Amino acid sequence: MNTSFVTxxxxxPNGYLHxxxxxxxxxxxAAAKDAGGLMLLRIDDxxxxxxxxxxxxxxxxxxxxxxxxxxxPIRAQSNHLADYDxxxxxxxxxxxxxxxxxxxKTLRLTARGHYAGTCKALSKSDIExxxxxxEKPAMRLNVQKAFAQVGQQALGYKEAGIYHPLRSEDLDDAxxxxxxxxxxxxLSSVIDDAAQHIxxxxxxxxxxxxxxxxxxxxxxxxxxTPNYQHHRLISGDDQEKLSxxxxxxxxxxxxxxxxxxxxxxxxxxxxx
Numbered sequence: 001m002n003t004s005f006v007t008x009x010x011x012x013p014n015g016y017l018h019x020x021x022x023x024x025x026x027x028x029x030a031a032a033k034d035a036g037g038l039m040l041l042r043i044d045d046x047x048x049x050x051x052x053x054x055x056x057x058x059x060x061x062x063x064x065x066x067x068x069x070x071x072x073p074i075r076a077q078s079n080h081l082a083d084y085d086x087x088x089x090x091x092x093x094x095x096x097x098x099x100x101x102x103x104x105k106t107l108r109l110t111a112r113g114h115y116a117g118t119c120k121a122l123s124k125s126d127i128e129x130x131x132x133x134x135e136k137p138a139m140r141l142n143v144q145k146a147f148a149q150v151g152q153q154a155l156g157y158k159e160a161g162i163y164h165p166l167r168s169e170d171l172d173d174a175x176x177x178x179x180x181x182x183x184x185x186x187l188s189s190v191i192d193d194a195a196q197h198i199x200x201x202x203x204x205x206x207x208x209x210x211x212x213x214x215x216x217x218x219x220x221x222x223x224x225t226p227n228y229q230h231h232r233l234i235s236g237d238d239q240e241k242l243s244x245x246x247x248x249x250x251x252x253x254x255x256x257x258x259x260x261x262x263x264x265x266x267x268x269x270x271x272x
Contacts, residue, residue: 002035002036002037002038003037003038003197004037004199005031005032005035005036005037005038005199005200006032006037006038006039006040006196006197006198006199006200007028007031007032007037007038007039007040007198007199007200007201007202008028008039008040008041008042008193008196008198008201009024009025009028009029009039009040009041009042009063010041010042010043010044010189010192011025011043011044011059012043012044012045012047012050012051013043013045013051013052013053013055013056013058013059014047014050014051014052014055015055015250016055016058016062016250016251016252017058017059017062017063017250017251017252018248018249018250018251019234019248019249019251019254019264019268020204020233020234020241020243020248021251022062022066022251022264022268023231023234023268024202024203024204024231025063025066025068026066026068026265026268026270027202027231028202028203029068030270030272031200031202031229033272037199037200038071039068039070040070040071040074040075040196040198041059041060041063041070041074042074042075042076042077042192042196043056043059043074043075043076043077043078044077044185044188044189045076045077045078046077046078046081046084046181046182046183046185046188047181048078048181049180049181051078056076058252062251062252062255065251065255065261066251066261066264066265067261067265067272075192075195075196077188077192080188080191080192080195081182081183083191083195084182084183084187084188084191085182085183087187087190087191087221088139088176088177088183088187090221091141091176091220091221092139094149094220095142095145096141096142096145096146096149096220097139097140097141097142097176097177098119098120098122098139098140098142098173099119099122099127099131099137099138099139099140100118100119100137100138100139100140100173100175101119101122101130101135101137101138102118102119102138106118114172115140115172115173115174117173119137119140120140120142120173136179137179138175138177138178138179139175139176139177140173140174140175140176141173141174141176141213141216141217142173143168143171143172143173143174143216144168146168146216146220147168147216149220150216150219150220153219155215155216155219156215157211157212157215157225157227157228158227158228159227159228159229159230160229164211164212166212166215166216170212171212171213171216172213174186174213176217185210186210186213186214186217187217189214190214190217190218190221190223191221193223193226194218194221194223194224198226199224199226199227200226200227200228200229201226201227201228201229202229202231203229203230203231204230204231204232204233204241205230205231205232205233206233206241207230208228208230211228211230234268251264
């Protein structure tokens with residue numbers, strides 16, 4: 001096994017896998033296979049309000065049916081909440097997080113579509129008053145302070161051999177701790193990738209916008225930055241990307257209809 005190439009497929013168990021998930025899993029698996037490396041399976045079940053054990057079991061079943069395999073143990077985010085809390089505590093102690101009380105209704109954006117920093121200037125007394133009144137804040141990363149703390153270190157990431165530098169003005173003060181479930185995807189995935197020694201992150205183009213913020217977090221937490229690859233998305237008849245929330249047909253439906261795993265792999269462009 002080539003330990004210089006370790007990737008992962010990390011679905012959320014909040015519904016059944018569909019062709020879009022199959023394409024992402026097969027893309028990561030094929031890349032690892034070609035490199036003589038390894039694909040890990042990770043369960044991103046941090047959103048305990050939506051994650052269901054029956055979907056976790058279905059993920060294992062569907063991926064095995066597709067012909068994929070992976071080593072044990074499988075990392076589940078719900079078993080590592082303390083890791084995310086510890087990282088958030090470190091960032092908070094360094095003065096890099098601030099409370100944000102904005103809701104989707106009250107959220108204000110700049111002309112460029114970025115978060116306007118509405119809660120960044122709240123005084124300590126304002127924060128204490130709102131919390132005492134029962135408001136629960138999220139915690140946002142202060143990007144300007146974060147860049148100041150990493151100093152003159154050049155920040156960026158590689159994709160398809162091209163280096164993409166980071167600029168603070170391009171990044172939002174993103175939510176790292178959500179009001180409802182704690183750690184966000186941004187923070188937990190950085191901790192997970194470092195813990196699992198992931199060298200290559202292979203995922204859909206719909207998540208590419210998060211990459212720069214994750215690279216910034218990697219620098220702040222002094223963990224390696226993987227290589228990144230963002231692949232195309234699989235669309236439905238409406239030309240929109242397949243989505244659980246929009247009722248995309250599941251792999252289980254395809255299997256029940258008599259489709260073979262080879263047919264699925266071939267239709268998605270894979271020959272193994």
